[in-house]
Amino acid sequence: xxxxxxxxxxxxxQGFTPQNEIAKRAAVRTGVLDASxxxxxKAKLNRTFSIEVKTGAxxxxxxxxxxxxxxxxxxxxxxxxxxxxxxxxxxSQAYLYFWDKIERANIFxxxxxxxxxxxxxxxxxxxxxxxxxxxxxxxxxxxxxxxxYGLVPSYAMPxxxxxxxxxGFAAALNKQLRHDAIELRQLAQTGATDSALAAxxxxxxAAIYRMTVIAVGEPTQTFDLEYRDDDQQYHLDENLTPQxxxxxxxxxxxxxxxxxxxxxxxxxxxxxxxxxxxxxxxxKPIEFVNVAMPILIKGTIAQLKAGETxxxxxxxxxxxxxxxxxxxxxxxxxxxLFDVKSTMTKAQRLQYHEASVSHAMTLTGVDLIHDQPTKWxxxxxxxxxxxxxxxxxxxxGWFNEFVYEVVVNKQYVPAATLKLLxxxxxxxxxxxxxx
Numbered sequence: 001x002x003x004x005x006x007x008x009x010x011x012x013x014q015g016f017t018p019q020n021e022i023a024k025r026a027a028v029r030t031g032v033l034d035a036s037x038x039x040x041x042k043a044k045l046n047r048t049f050s051i052e053v054k055t056g057a058x059x060x061x062x063x064x065x066x067x068x069x070x071x072x073x074x075x076x077x078x079x080x081x082x083x084x085x086x087x088x089x090x091x092s093q094a095y096l097y098f099w100d101k102i103e104r105a106n107i108f109x110x111x112x113x114x115x116x117x118x119x120x121x122x123x124x125x126x127x128x129x130x131x132x133x134x135x136x137x138x139x140x141x142x143x144x145x146x147x148x149y150g151l152v153p154s155y156a157m158p159x160x161x162x163x164x165x166x167x168g169f170a171a172a173l174n175k176q177l178r179h180d181a182i183e184l185r186q187l188a189q190t191g192a193t194d195s196a197l198a199a200x201x202x203x204x205x206a207a208i209y210r211m212t213v214i215a216v217g218e219p220t221q222t223f224d225l226e227y228r229d230d231d232q233q234y235h236l237d238e239n240l241t242p243q244x245x246x247x248x249x250x251x252x253x254x255x256x257x258x259x260x261x262x263x264x265x266x267x268x269x270x271x272x273x274x275x276x277x278x279x280x281x282x283x284k285p286i287e288f289v290n291v292a293m294p295i296l297i298k299g300t301i302a303q304l305k306a307g308e309t310x311x312x313x314x315x316x317x318x319x320x321x322x323x324x325x326x327x328x329x330x331x332x333x334x335x336x337l338f339d340v341k342s343t344m345t346k347a348q349r350l351q352y353h354e355a356s357v358s359h360a361m362t363l364t365g366v367d368l369i370h371d372q373p374t375k376w377x378x379x380x381x382x383x384x385x386x387x388x389x390x391x392x393x394x395x396x397g398w399f400n401e402f403v404y405e406v407v408v409n410k411q412y413v414p415a416a417t418l419k420l421l422x423x424x425x426x427x428x429x430x431x432x433x434x435x
Contacts (some may be wrong), residue, residue, distance in 0.1 A: 020263055023337050033098035036337040037321075042329045045393045049377050051301070053078065053309050056087035058390030060383035063165040065135030069093050069100075069261050070381035071311045071360040072142040076151065078364075085229040087090055090154040094163045095242065096145045098212055098219045101133070103145070103206040103280045108132045109201045110281065112181045116188035127276060127430035129181060135166050135172025137279065137309055139360070139407050143254040144283030149219075150242030151250065156223035162215040169215045174255050176211065180204045214306035225249075236302035254284070258413055258421065261298045261405050262435055269291060271420050276430035288434065289420050295413075297373060301366055302412035309379070313405035316359035319398060325387020327378065327394035329401045346401060351431040357404045357434060364391070373399070380427060404434065 016024075026035035039247045055078055061070050073091040074099050081087050162169040183204075187197055225237040225245060240248070273287040300310050319331040335342055349355035365377030366426070376399060378392040387393075410418055428434065 010101075018037050021338060025340070027337060031332060032337065036332045036334045038328075038330055038333050041328065041331050041395075043229075045194055045326055045328060045375060045395060047377070047388055047391075047393050049365035049367045049375070051152065052377060053212050053304060053307055053363050054087075054215065055379060056081060058379055058384055059090060059381045060390075061093070061095070061381045062159075062383070063167065064163065065166065066093055066097060066137075067315075067360040067381055068137040068139060069096055069145075071362050072139060072146070072367065073151075073378060074275060074362045074381070075309050075311055076250055076252060077144075077363075080249060082307070083251070084235075084249070085225055085231060089227065089228055092154045092157040092220070093184045094153045094154075094159050094216060095157040096142065096149065097163055097217045098157075100137070100141070100150045100279060101173065101212045101216075102205070102209055102408070103283075104132065105205060106201075107279060107281050108177055109180065109184060109204060110234045111182045113197055113201070116185045118296065120185075123431055125277070127180055128302070131170075131174060132177040132181075133170050135170060138274070138277060139259055139313070139405070140284045140286040141277070141279040143257075144278075145278045146246065147254060147284060148280060150241045150244070152220045152223055152245065152248040153225065153227075156219045157217065160216055163252060169211075172211065172215075173208070176208065195263075197429055216347050256411075257407050258408050258410055259288045259405055259420070259435065260299060260413065260417070261290045262293045262296055262346070263288075263290050263350060263404060264345070264347040265433055266290060269417075269420060271423050271425045272428050273425040273435075274428045274430075275435060276428075277435060286310055287425055288405065289417055291420075294405070295417060296406045297396075298364060299408040299412040300406050301368070301373065303408045304363065304366055306412075308409070309358060309362050311407040312363055312403055313357045315355050315357065315383055315402045315404070316361070318355075318402050322382070322386050325378075325380070325390075325392035327392055328399045329395065329397040334345050355402075355404075361392070363406075372396075 023035065023351050055271055059070050059074065061067055070093055073093060073096070077091050078091055081110060082088055090122065105408065108128060115125050115128070115247065120129075177435070184197065184200065187200060205432070222239050222241055225240055232272055261272070268290050270290055271287060272290055273285055277286050290421045300312070303310050320327050321331060344352065346355070361381070362379040363376055364379045366373050367375045373396045375396060376394045378388065378394050380392050382390065
């Protein structure tokens with residue numbers, strides 16, 4: 001390695017020229033993003049869409065990483081709103097959040113027992129220990145929770161301080177789960193029987209259940225469905241279980257949907273699975289079909305045309321103006337500001353850790369000009385004070401560059417792509433770019 005000497009420093013300092021002075025003044029005064037903001041973008045992102053699914057008020061995940069849950073529940077509540085004429089009906093995110101914590105603890109304990117023979121700094125073990133009580137998730141994880149535990153209205157199990165702001169509870173869970181990992185690994189390493197390990201695991205799960213009830217509240221077992229529709233007609237259905245509510249009022253079969261992924265850092269036209277992030281033992285597995293971007297776009301448009309919104313995974317931290325609700329791949333021209341070139345392909349961004357699937361939102365509309373998409377209407381879960389009453393507008397360039405997953409019904413997927421689901425799945429490591 002070569003040390004950085006003062007002669008080299010003197011030479012590289014010549015890279016700042018008088019032509020850069022104006023850019024420096026703007027950046028120092030207003031910040032890099034404001035100084036590089038492309039004002040032309042806003043004029044192009046008007047909020048008129050040729051295809052738009054009618055939706056109501058947005059939800060708000062607040063200070064939590066539950067976007068993956070919110071987005072799935074948004075697609076389900078939109079279906080309920082249309083079917084039963086009740087626009088702003090909301091489903092309980094807290095209910096599924098509760099069960100996710102219990103299920104994740106259960107599968108985490110299994111991982112600790114299964115990997116007890118590996119060193120604690122093994123890459124896979126380290127992944128499991130990095131955030132066992134964290135919030136983030138995938139579509140299949142949310143679908144697995146709905147399939148096992150059902151649904152409840154938001155009033156039947158409302159948000160609490162610890163669901164709206166999960167940091168404190170997550171820290172307590174992480175600490176407890178890592179402590180428990182020490183006990184389970186030591187038991188397994190000393191040759192404990194399967195029955196002894198199972199008994200210990202159950203005792204540990206009881207403590208996690210207690211912690212979650214204290215932080216979130218006990219999960220709803222039965223409730224009365226009570227609402228007025230948009231014509232002010234009163235409705236009451238008494239003593240429903242969450243599973244009965246799901247089966248009686250929701251027609252979406254989550255097994256009819258497929259996650260179409262565009263992750264060009266790996267081979268296309270293949271089926272992949274990510275078992276390290278499954279949240280329910282025996283539940284719906286996390287799997288993707290990795291295809292070219294036009295297949296994602298075509299399937300998404302077809303589903304929107306049919307009047308159904310679309311869950312999608314994306315990198316919302318790229319080229320986004322939160323307050324104005326703008327998503328455009330040329331929103332900030334930082335290369336021009338700094339007089340550099342940092343352009344990377346989508347595959348390169350994934351390979352070199354510039355990209356991640358950092359957020360999930362819901363597509364509710366698209367603007368087609370000469371049958372080609374130009375911009376998209378996006379329902380976020382950041383509350384009504386961002387964007388236009390919580391809705392963002394996204395140009396098609398952003399879709400191509402920063403959208404990595406869409407979840408669409410199989411009927412909108414080409415037969416050749418569906419055939420990939422019958423192929424053996426390639427198992428992705430826990431540290432894959434789609435994790």
